[in-house]
Amino acid sequence: MVRKGSAGTGEGVPPMLRSAETLLAALHAAPSVLIIANAAGEIVYRNKAADELTRRAVGQHGEQAMLDLRNGMKRIMETATDFPLTTHIPTEVNGRKLYGGVTIDRFPGGFIFTWSDETEKVEANELVNSLVTELTRASSELAEAGRQLADAAGQSAERADAISRNSSEMAESIREIAGRVTSATTSTDTAVASARSTANSMNQLQGSSQEIGNVTKLIIAVAEQTKLLALNAQIESARAGAAGKGFAVVAAEVKELAGRSAEATQQIIGMIKAIQSESLQAVDGISGIVGLIENIAEQQTMIAAAVEEQTATSAEMSGGMHAVAESATAAARGAETVLAAAANLREQADRLRQLTT
Known part of the structure; x- marks a missing residue:
């Protein structure tokens, strides 16, 4: 059974996690994206998954998109009051809107957060929403046409x-x-x-x-x-x-x-x-x-x-x-x-x- 330890102490922490090197190695090997920033919002740590995602994002969208994402995260860390916080950070590159999905939490002395490229998901949702809107409108028009056809057929x-x-x-x-x-x-x-x-x-x-x-x-x-x-x-x-x-x-x-x-x-x-x-x-x-x-x-x-x-x-x-x-x-x-x-x-x-x- 995994137990939570008290903040600032080693009470209840498994011996293998009491070493800073061991804990850092665990964070670095985590399959989820983990990024740590100091109180000023400056990134001080990215694990392996975060580095890999950043490389892919730069390759797909360019460095400007990553810079905009980082600035958006910094603004959230500076202005947010309620944590944990999950949101989307929008930006635009070459006429295309990009969306980064961010979840941020605060700890003494800094912030820890994870992010993912939500562009395709947001675009898919927008497309689905647009499709739903069109389907709803088409169904309404179809229903109205059906009623008119029924009325006209009855009169005829x-x-x-x-x-x-x-x-x-x-x-x-x-x-x-x-x-x-x-x-x-x-x-x-x-x-x-x-x-x-x-x-x-x-x-x-x-x-x-x-x-x-x-x-x-x-x-x-x-x-x-x-x-x-x-x-x-x-x-x-x-x-x-x-x-x-x-x-x-x-x-x-x-x-x-x-x-x-x-x-x-x-x-x-x-x-x-x-x-x-x-x-x-x-x-x-x-x-x-x-x-x-x-x-x-x-x-x-x-x-x-x-x-x-x-x-x-x-x-x-x-x-x-x-x-x-x-x-x-x-x-x-x-x-x-x-x-x-x-x-x-x-x-x-x-x-x-x-x-x-």
Whole structure:
């Protein structure tokens, strides 16, 4: 068991350490860096490990760095009041910051301390701290992006669903319109057929009127001949005297009847001409109506084709909106994954920070 001795006495000190030479040899062979300075802060002793570390530091950083380190130690020894004290002494050489890690304690008449080159460790800690800061910032930005993505995906899904419903309703309305247009087209076709049939009937009526006109002309000719015959009969009855009086009365009646027949036939001819004129006008009007109906039928056919195309487009749009909604749902799931990754990244940054403190 190693026992501590009383300061200034040899009480409790193993015999092998009572010799100054033996104690100095032990200090010199110690694997840790040991340096002793007097009360003024001047270095009076360095062990072997301290000499080796100093040579390496001079080789890596130069003598100016060691001089700055020594001056920093001296300032600590002059100003510090609480011991033992552990701190870093910073310096800068060729634009690079260097750090010496120092632990100092006081004893009667001087100071004993150890030091180490903490530059790489401090730089590593600064790099880790910077990395932790960047990771924390990245995780926050990633989390915010994930939340925004989730919100946007949710809104996109709702809008796509609404558009899909509206597209379905529009497609149903278009189908109803298409049905009505088809029905109107059928009715128009029927109207065209009826108008054409009426026009044909009017043409036939025109032909019949012409035939009736021919017959009336023949009747007029017969009536004229009858009048001539009645006139001749009257002349012959006058020659016959009293014996021809009865025949003269008959001839006068025949003549009067032939005159009335001629007048009636003329009236019929006038009526037939009026019918023919009106028939021609009716045929022209019906032909114009047929043309208009055919034009309407053609436009309805075009409308029906456009409605069918719009129906197909609405169906495609509805399907596209379903796909958009599914994509938005997938994006929402991706946003959840992003949020989980951000939380994991923040957790790793916290662990890394804990490891470096």
